[in-house]
Amino acid sequence: MSSAPEAYDVVIIGCGGLGSAVARTLTARGLRVVGFDHFARAHERGSSHGTERIVRTAYTDEMYSRLGAESIEQWKGLDSSTGGGLLRLGGGIDFGIADELDAIERSCRAAGMPVEMLEAADAQKRFPGFRFTTPVLWQPVCGTVNADAALRLFQDRALAAGADLHFSEPVRAVSNTGDLVTVHTAVRTVQARRAVFTMGAWADRLLDSLVQRIDGGRAFAEAVPELTVTDEQVFFFRPVIDTAWPTFIRRDVPEYYGLPTPDGRLKAGGHYTGRPIDPDIRPEPDADARAAVSEWMRENVPGVDPEPLSVTTCLYASYPDEDFLIDRVGNVVVGVGLGGHGFKFLPVLAHRVADLVEGASWVDNPFTLHRTARSVGPSGHK
Numbered sequence: 108m109s110s111a112p113e114a115y116d117v118v119i120i121g122c123g124g125l126g127s128a129v130a131r132t133l134t135a136r137g138l139r140v141v142g143f144d145h146f147a148r149a150h151e152r153g154s155s156h157g158t159e160r161i162v163r164t165a166y167t168d169e170m171y172s173r174l175g176a177e178s179i180e181q182w183k184g185l186d187s188s189t190g191g192g193l194l195r196l197g198g199g200i201d202f203g204i205a206d207e208l209d210a211i212e213r214s215c216r217a218a219g220m221p222v223e224m225l226e227a228a229d230a231q232k233r234f235p236g237f238r239f240t241t242p243v244l245w246q247p248v249c250g251t252v253n254a255d256a257a258l259r260l261f262q263d264r265a266l267a268a269g270a271d272l273h274f275s276e277p278v279r280a281v282s283n284t285g286d287l288v289t290v291h292t293a294v295r296t297v298q299a300r301r302a303v304f305t306m307g308a309w310a311d312r313l314l315d316s317l318v319q320r321i322d323g324g325r326a327f328a329e330a331v332p333e334l335t336v337t338d339e340q341v342f343f344f345r346p347v348i349d350t351a352w353p354t355f356i357r358r359d360v361p362e363y364y365g366l367p368t369p370d371g372r373l374k375a376g377g378h379y380t381g382r383p384i385d386p387d388i389r390p391e392p393d394a395d396a397r398a399a400v401s402e403w404m405r406e407n408v409p410g411v412d413p414e415p416l417s418v419t420t421c422l423y424a425s426y427p428d429e430d431f432l433i434d435r436v437g438n439v440v441v442g443v444g445l446g447g448h449g450f451k452f453l454p455v456l457a458h459r460v461a462d463l464v465e466g467a468s469w470v471d472n473p474f475t476l477h478r479t480a481r482s483v484g485p486s487g488h489k
Contacts (some may be wrong), residue, residue, distance in 0.1 A: 236410025
């Protein structure tokens with residue numbers, strides 16, 4: 108006679124950035140959590156790897172600026188609890204389209220964050236590694252978080268609090284009665300009263316099976332917009348001058364960004380410029396992207412050698428409006444579509460998701476499926 112499936116309070120499907128942060132938050136609240144991820148721990152197939160991710164409040168949308176300010180405070184607390192090394196606040200600059208800079212300045216000030224608008228000549232003196240022809244918006248409370256270290260922290264704390272996290276164990280099938288979620292892998296079968304769905308670039312898998320039996324779930328699944336997954340290749344450059352590097356975003360079309368790495372290099376790439384891709388297929392080097400980023404750096408960041416040292420891929424999994432989808436339907440909480448700019452918000456989003464799991468409401472949730480579309484274009488989100 109086969110034994111009954113092991114029972115949990117919550118099952119998390121997808122243990123990348125958000126899934127791992129939610130596991131840490133739920134276990135800290137005393138819930139019994141099990142999680143599954145298709146790939147090995149610390150893999151580089153998704154969007155949560157690497158030693159640097161931008162943390163900032165520079166958005167044209169005030170909602171994101173406020174969320175960013177709240178997240179920075181959370182990152183500071185996490186950094187302090189680990190003895191440092193997780194967060195590096197070296198400041199950031201935005202330059203390019205004047206109307207966007209004005210909107211970003213207003214959003215940051217509304218969020219209580221300091222900003223300073225610099226004329227091009229003054230910015231050139233302060234940041235000699237760049238070439239400016241337009242004003243520059245300086246944000247001193249901005250920088251990077253070590254994504255690899257953050258992921259380890261979330262997972263280690265979840266495991267220490269009793270979570271069962273299983274890596275390299277793809278979920279083969281799920282079913283949901285509305286009261287009980289059953290998850291099957293090649294190794295085990297588990298059951299939980301609630302589920303968190305955070306599969307990132309693989310978000311079109313399994314969602315229908317999770318929600319179709321729930322009242323209103325089929326309509327929810329059918330209303331979810333198409334998720335686009337793109338291969339965003341980013342390149343690493345060697346500085347040729349000795350200076351402190353801020354994070355930077357060039358507000359233009361196409362949009363480019365860059366940030367310093369812990370080992371002294373500069374990472375840079377285009378934003379939403381990658382090719383659509385099947386996330387199950389490993390991307391090939393993109394010579395056109397390499398040439399475009401290299402040429403942009405040659406023209407705008409003369410303080411680095413414009414020939415890239417190396418390249419990596421970050422999958423963007425996003426919806427047409429570039430907003431996230433964080434919503435509850437029955438006993439399932441969905442948290443997907445974070446590609447491109449979601450990592451910086453993980454500590455706060457994890458708490459919001461955990462609240463939804465426990466039945467609380469997120470008043471004025473900007474990321475519900477039926478949200479009102481905002482008139483913020485691609486360059487307003489990164």
